[in-house]
Amino acid sequence: MTDRAAMPELFTWEFATDPYPAYAWLREHSPVHRTTLPSGVEAWLVTRYGDAREALADPRLSKNPVHHAESPGARGKTGIPGERSADLMTHLLNIDPPDHTRLRRLVSKAFTPRRVALFEPRVRQLTDRFVDGFAARGEADLIHEFAFPLPIYAICDLLGVPAEDQDDFRDWAGMMIRHGGGPRGGVARSVKRMRAYLVELIHRKRAELTAGDPAGADGAAGAGTGSGAGDDLISGLIRASDHGEHLTENEAAAMAFILLFAGFETTVNLIGNGMHTLLTHPGPRVELQASLARGESALLESAVEELLRHDGPVELATWRYATAALTIGGQPVAAGDPVLVVLAAADRDPARFTEPDTVNLARADNPHLGYGHGIHYCLGAPLARLEARTALSTLLTRLPDLRLAADPADLRWRGGLIMRGLRTLPVAFTPGAAQAN
Numbered sequence: 519m520t521d522r523a524a525m526p527e528l529f530t531w532e533f534a535t536d537p538y539p540a541y542a543w544l545r546e547h548s549p550v551h552r553t554t555l556p557s558g559v560e561a562w563l564v565t566r567y568g569d570a571r572e573a574l575a576d577p578r579l580s581k582n583p584v585h586h587a588e589s590p591g592a593r594g595k596t597g598i599p600g601e602r603s604a605d606l607m608t609h610l611l612n613i614d615p616p617d618h619t620r621l622r623r624l625v626s627k628a629f630t631p632r633r634v635a636l637f638e639p640r641v642r643q644l645t646d647r648f649v650d651g652f653a654a655r656g657e658a659d660l661i662h663e664f665a666f667p668l669p670i671y672a673i674c675d676l677l678g679v680p681a682e683d684q685d686d687f688r689d690w691a692g693m694m695i696r697h698g699g700g701p702r703g704g705v706a707r708s709v710k711r712m713r714a715y716l717v718e719l720i721h722r723k724r725a726e727l728t729a730g731d732p733a734g735a736d737g738a739a740g741a742g743t744g745s746g747a748g749d750d751l752i753s754g755l756i757r758a759s760d761h762g763e764h765l766t767e768n769e770a771a772a773m774a775f776i777l778l779f780a781g782f783e784t785t786v787n788l789i790g791n792g793m794h795t796l797l798t799h800p801g802p803r804v805e806l807q808a809s810l811a812r813g814e815s816a817l818l819e820s821a822v823e824e825l826l827r828h829d830g831p832v833e834l835a836t837w838r839y840a841t842a843a844l845t846i847g848g849q850p851v852a853a854g855d856p857v858l859v860v861l862a863a864a865d866r867d868p869a870r871f872t873e874p875d876t877v878n879l880a881r882a883d884n885p886h887l888g889y890g891h892g893i894h895y896c897l898g899a900p901l902a903r904l905e906a907r908t909a910l911s912t913l914l915t916r917l918p919d920l921r922l923a924a925d926p927a928d929l930r931w932r933g934g935l936i937m938r939g940l941r942t943l944p945v946a947f948t949p950g951a952a953q954a955n
């Protein structure tokens with residue numbers, strides 16, 4: 519383990535299945551590591567917690583791809599398929615202050631923790647509906663039948679996409695998750711359709727708002743159930759832009775899209791990876807079920823954070839580029855170099871976390887980087903937490919003897935660069951035990 523020659527290969531099938539031994543090696547021997555990515559692009563991987571946290575907050579590391587030395591301006595590096603062709607570049611994950619500050623302030627006015635909290639009954643309704651769909655069968659694929667539809671329908675509801683159009687979003691998102699990673703064929707087409715739909719919806723809602731001018735609406739009035747005009751997040755975004763500050767229609771469409779995109783596969787994988795961890799760690803899982811049976815919520819809340827730290831959905835933070843020569847953890851980095859902060863490696867750093875490879879659902883000291891850090895800290899964290907808490911409690915309560923229906927070694931992980939998640943998560947349970955809520 520201490521031999522440099524023993525460096526595990528990166529980006530192989532074994533690495534996609536379990537990257538943690540490779541990350542442990544990098545943290546110890548080459549904490550800021552120059553590597554060639556599968557795309558051929560050279561980048562730095564930052565794997566220690568302290569360096570990662572500093573890098574995420576360093577204003578000299580820009581999110582704007584124009585700073586990439588290799589291909590100025592041309593590459594879309596946020597992981598959004600079809601991004602180059604679609605006009606979606608002006609979103610939060612691709613820009614720096616002062617534009618970022620302005621857009622983030624506008625969206626924060628509409629996407630408030632209060633709006634998310636009001637949404638809880640709807641999320642519970644969705645999780646119950648998905649469990650109802652397979653409860654009688656005694657088996658299910660938790661990715662496709664549960665984790666995948668939840669965030670799509672939840673975000674559509676929140677944005678105000680009418681119920682009759684939400685299945686289209688499910689299909690477009692399905693195309694993106696199945697074939698993500700490149701702006702090819704169906705994926706690019708799905709992104710284009712989604713964008714065209716959102717632009718149209720924004721037009722329509724703006725017209726409805728101007729015509730109806732709902733009295734007293736302040737952008738956070740309702741939970742966003744997709745029902746009436748004015749009480750949804752898109753209307754909130756339009757309104758925020760109408761109050762002095764400027765949000766163009768393009769920016770509003772890009773914002774709606776980034777909320778959908780950033781909140782989709784992340785949530786699928788938070789639920790998928792989290793349930794996978796619980797199903798392969800019976801001790802913590804029994805402890806959590808007992809706590810839920812007692813009607814407690816504290817362990818559930820810390821469990822969501824621990825599952826995110828232990829095997830979170832975002833393996834690497836989205837791309838950053840050095841705008842000047844700098845050092846990270848003592849390693850010189852040239853201007854124009856891409857820097858990838860490996861959240862999954864930082865969150866298992868023994869220099870910060872006691873027994874980092876152990877799943878300790880009650881872990882109290884847990885300042886993980888799973889939602890990032892600094893000005894790009896996840897805007898959707900309150901929604902992600904709500905969805906994860908509701909998903910885990912619904913599954914563990916309604917399906918008490920839930921078990922993995924495959925050898926863990928046979929499970930297939932998606933080999934993406936930014937996201938970490940399972941292709942399928944087959945489970946079995948006693949049908950009779952699937953109590954109604």
Ligand code: HEM
Pocket residue numbers: 574610611612622673776777778780781782784785786788830831832835836837887888889890891893894895896897898899901902
């Ligand atoms: C940013 C993780 C869910 C919206 C981020 C970042 C991370 C992250 C690591 C920072 C990326 C970087 O600095 O490069 C997660 C995880 C989720 C999740 C683990 C788990 C489920 C969501 C949801 C939404 C959302 C549900 C919205 C509905 C965003 C947005 C940003 C962001 C808009 C960009 C913020 C900015 O640049 O200012 N997320 N996210 N995320 N997330 Fe999330």
